[in-house]
Amino acid sequence: MSEWHKTACNLCYVNCGLEVQTDGRAITRIRGDKDNPRTAGYLCQKPQRLTWYGDHDDRLTMPLRRRADGAHEPVSWEMALTEIAARLREVRDEDLAEGRPGSFAYVGGGGQGNHSGGGYGHALMRWMNSTRYFGALSQEKTGDFWVNGKLFGGQTCHTSEGVEDCDLLVVIGCNPWMANGFNRARNLVNTIKNGPDRKMIVLDPRRTETAAMADVHLPLRPGTDAYLLGAILALIMARGGADRTFLDTRTEGFDQVAAALRGIPVDAWIAHAEVERAEVERAVDVILAASAMTVRVELGIQQGRNSTLNSYLEKLLYLVTGNFGRPGTNGLHSWLVPLWGESRGQRSEITGFEYIGGLLPLNTLAEEILADHPHRARVL
Template structure:
């Protein structure tokens, strides 16, 4: 047995792990108590890393499809040479745009995306299809308009915040924040801190919240607009922060002052008093933050939701400081800035759709293969992804 320390790669928190290995087998997995952030915390995903590392279905060598449909083992040299020759032939005959990639890494390990970016560059292609193209690109597009680049992302400093809003997420189960269950417990126990959950469902996180705004499904935009309108009408916005760091407030203010607050609240089904309580509480907090996820990004008004969510911490000055929302750094940027107003940014051949953060949505891929004529996609590399299982319209993919 060999003892070592490493980090989990199954979500963006990358918690520290203390492991014992027997060859390639992970014999024991525990949280690393000396890790400066996770401090020994570990969830069930990390505990099952051995299942993924040495699953019976995991391939250990290349397999090549034969004419009769069978897959037979081949050497790495054979496989790589064959792939390179085929890709070179397609690029020479049809150009780089006849090539695309799909996937590119998981939640906490995006190295696959870095490799795919290199091969797209070698092929001269911009065609990058990823599940993020249907999960997060509305949010990325808003980042481009608000902060100047689609590849700069906000994160939330939940640990230092005294007023936390969880919007469309359930960190008790999905994690996504450091030491999720311990952090939720700490907020719940502290009388000086407030936890708000906005979710149609009574989630495990909602059960721990001080306030649960149980809105009707897909009415998030109405609720957020009403709360922002309350903040502006009651003068609870941070005028000094806005004057120093923001532009265009007058247009936003006019829009929010025109919001029919009572009508919007009625659409959500949330008690009016609770909406006012949360709007005022967040605006007056020393340090407030919002954690959002797929609940508002896989729903109606997803791009608008992303914009309204960011207005909360910008208007209230809970941005760029401890306990608020902040722009995080990246060791190696995987995404990019592909503003559709830039004439150098190319669209897809059939749908004429522009990428956001360099990503195209999987839902258009079958048409780009089947319907784009001479400009169709003729070759793909799929990495860390299973389109037939996870992407929509399996019959078309088949």
């Protein structure tokens, strides 16, 4: 019998309201929840594909246990959970008896929207006396977290965008038209495009759907974001665009930053990014004319070359111009329960990598398991 149920999407932190039609355990239809006060029936393309994610041909429908010959055999959930629990207890007891750190490595937990796995994962890690936590966040966002810690005093301080109230939206390394990322993204991008007093700048190598709607699109060469952002900031400084009232009352150490920005060889850096200086100047014109600019970034600069520096420079863009902590600008928020913590100087015994926000990068996971080390990971 078909039934409709209200729920929420967990594929990003916007958590759009959903209504799903079910037939037994199968989801048969998905639509936006028009009663949801935030998203009002809006959906991006990701939840519209939930039936495919849940039912595609490669999806496992039961636990598989590896046999001695390397092949896998289906087993019941009861058997799988019982055997996994027994093996985890055995490994935990061995670690305690040997006096070694927990051999358990945890991968998952998601981030942003899908927190439930992370909460259970943290509890299991504590029980296993382990600190090895890997996930999408540890590969994508740790540079951003580290910068937040230096700028705002805590790596769990997370910034958000005032897209609904801004008169200038700057989009760097993302495509909200396809990936959402802020509330009712397509509606808001359309609203900004059609608003006579609102503008949009996009920095992206590709002419994305969002870039095609922008007032200024800077199609930089991939991997040169730091050069282009540095050049833009240098031009803002040269034109007297720094908000000295905001900087003098709300920040420390800006004179050192200003000196570094003034030393940027603007023409050389713009040429390295392979964009036209006239278009960069036009983008700076729009930035300096804005009364409320907000900057939206994502993985395009957070997983690219110079990713940590990129995260610093994109934040300087709104801090130097004083577009912070007001409606329509960037600011800190409290609506995301973080799955990460603070850096404490701890490093992996195996790789020497520092735990940033309590996380280790996924590209070191194999070494944690395969290393010839008495404290290597034994369970994943």
